Amino acid sequence: MSDAKADAPKYQKVYTALRREIESGRWKPGDRLPTEADLVRSFHTSRITVGRAVRDLQSAGLVQRRAGSGTYVASVKPARKALSFGLLIPDLGETEIFEPICQGMMSSPHARAHALVWGSVNGAGASKEDRAWSMCRQYIERRVSGVFFAPVELTPHKDDVNHRIVRALEEARIPIVLLDRPAVPYPERGSHDLVGIDNRRAGFLVTDHLLRLGCRQIAFVALPNAAATVEAREAGYREALYAADHPIDRSAMRRMDPSDPAAVRPLIEDYRPDGIVCANDRTAGALMHTLLQLGVGIPRDVRLVGIDDIEYARLLPVPLTTLRQPTRQIGDAALAAMLERVARPDLPPRDILLHCDLVIRASCGAAVPNP
Numbered sequence: 001m002s003d004a005k006a007d008a009p010k011y012q013k014v015y016t017a018l019r020r021e022i023e024s025g026r027w028k029p030g031d032r033l034p035t036e037a038d039l040v041r042s043f044h045t046s047r048i049t050v051g052r053a054v055r056d057l058q059s060a061g062l063v064q065r066r067a068g069s070g071t072y073v074a075s076v077k078p079a080r081k082a083l084s085f086g087l088l089i090p091d092l093g094e095t096e097i098f099e100p101i102c103q104g105m106m107s108s109p110h111a112r113a114h115a116l117v118w119g120s121v122n123g124a125g126a127s128k129e130d131r132a133w134s135m136c137r138q139y140i141e142r143r144v145s146g147v148f149f150a151p152v153e154l155t156p157h158k159d160d161v162n163h164r165i166v167r168a169l170e171e172a173r174i175p176i177v178l179l180d181r182p183a184v185p186y187p188e189r190g191s192h193d194l195v196g197i198d199n200r201r202a203g204f205l206v207t208d209h210l211l212r213l214g215c216r217q218i219a220f221v222a223l224p225n226a227a228a229t230v231e232a233r234e235a236g237y238r239e240a241l242y243a244a245d246h247p248i249d250r251s252a253m254r255r256m257d258p259s260d261p262a263a264v265r266p267l268i269e270d271y272r273p274d275g276i277v278c279a280n281d282r283t284a285g286a287l288m289h290t291l292l293q294l295g296v297g298i299p300r301d302v303r304l305v306g307i308d309d310i311e312y313a314r315l316l317p318v319p320l321t322t323l324r325q326p327t328r329q330i331g332d333a334a335l336a337a338m339l340e341r342v343a344r345p346d347l348p349p350r351d352i353l354l355h356c357d358l359v360i361r362a363s364c365g366a367a368v369p370n371p
Helices: 010-024 034-041 049-061 097-104 127-143 158-171 199-212 228-243 261-271 281-293 311-315 327-343
Strands: 063-066 069-075 082-088 114-116 145-149 177-181 193-198 218-223 253-255 275-278 303-308 323-326 351-354 357-359
Touching: 010 034, 010 049, 034 049, 049 063, 049 069, 097 114, 097 275, 097 327, 114 177, 127 158, 145 158, 145 303, 145 327, 158 177, 177 323, 193 199, 193 327, 199 218, 199 275, 199 303, 199 323, 199 357, 218 228, 218 261, 218 281, 261 281, 275 281, 281 303, 327 351
Parallel strands: 082 114, 082 145, 145 177, 177 193, 193 351, 218 253, 218 275, 275 303, 303 323
Antiparallel strands: 063 069, 323 357
């Protein structure tokens, strides 16, 4: 795993350096900070980066901005009340994006005064639904200040258990910020903030990439009982085909176990895809092994793409082309959204969607850029 400081966004490095100057006493209460133009030159970065760092200093109560005058070190105030937030992530350890999202929360400048609480569940045989409900009750009993909830997926009763958890937290008046996925099926819209990526756009981008490479028979593969994010990614897949004036074939969209050759073989033999969009890298990794087992060459016979860019995507037998989720930034944005929600509970519910980048590797057959 890479070093957290090396992976930190530029604005966070600027924030840390400026905070150090304030806390060391070099800049005292009432002192005027250098102008943004001076800070841009000093840190060799952009005005947007400096502006974000200064806004975070203001959120932390370390500086005050005065219109037409500049930014000044704030007077020392009593420390803000430390808050504790529960992490209700039943898929932690199974869905690889959540560990770096949590790391992004913990390394956020906003996390310094607060605590993240990890629920524990006794009983190795407990179902995912039971584990999630047990953590929910723990957080209610502990009266946490808020809960980061990644709704349950890949179980037949996911919608029922997610509704039960959300309702219990609402009755306890505990704010909720959803991570990665909504708690209710589309087109419903719950009353809570959600932080993640634009999944419809993600599905469009990876499908469009295969179309531009010349694919004409593109399938979409996902696991059964997946989260609403997968429905959105499939919608983006269909939209890309439609935008390219390409036929949309329902038989090309499969919900199946990608590790089962008996499920994969009919897709290859009946539909004969030359490209496959997988709902996520986990599905793509399992499907890749099955295709190779069946003698299907990647990308010789089928071009394969995923979404997420989890750690092992580049370590698969054929390194996977995928769309990279900015997981640490999602964690940072989620914590900021939670603090704002606690401070301003009457804000309308928001979807905070971060940008993704396409990472081209060998599985799609395109020329791989030099690292």
